[in-house]
Amino acid sequence: MSVAKKGDWVQVHQIVLKPEDRAPQVPDDTKAVPLELWVKGYAQHEAKIGGTVEIETVTGRKVKGELLEVNPKYVHSFGEFVPELLKIDAQLKEILYGGENNE
Numbered sequence: 445m446s447v448a449k450k451g452d453w454v455q456v457h458q459i460v461l462k463p464e465d466r467a468p469q470v471p472d473d474t475k476a477v478p479l480e481l482w483v484k485g486y487a488q489h490e491a492k493i494g495g496t497v498e499i500e501t502v503t504g505r506k507v508k509g510e511l512l513e514v515n516p517k518y519v520h521s522f523g524e525f526v527p528e529l530l531k532i533d534a535q536l537k538e539i540l541y542g543g544e545n546n547e
Contacts, residue, residue, distance in 0.1 A: 448487040448497060448514045455484045455516040456499055456509030483507055484516055 448454045461479040468475075485499030485507065497511045 446493045446514055448491050448511055450487055450489050452487045452514050454487045455513045457482050457512050458509035
């Protein structure tokens with residue numbers, strides 16, 4: 445089991461609102477799930493993965509949550525492939541750079 449030491453860069457998870465505490469005006473599918481937070485920061489004390497740890501974020505905010513990972517990696521995605529965007533791309537290029545009516 446991995447352990448974070450004080451000062452390690454870590455990621456924590458926290459349930460901010462349980463489903464029953466969600467605002468009544470939010471959509472039903474949103475109301476059915478908790479509002480969750482994943483945040484990275486510096487561990488303020490030693491903790492085991494799965495345990496509770498307090499962190500300090502780069503903006504100085506203190507947050508307590510379940511320790512998920514020590515030295516978390518950054519993962520970026522722009523989402524799934526959307527075939528319609530290829531057609532829109534071609535149409536925009538035609539409008540902006542070519543065609544009889546776009547001189």
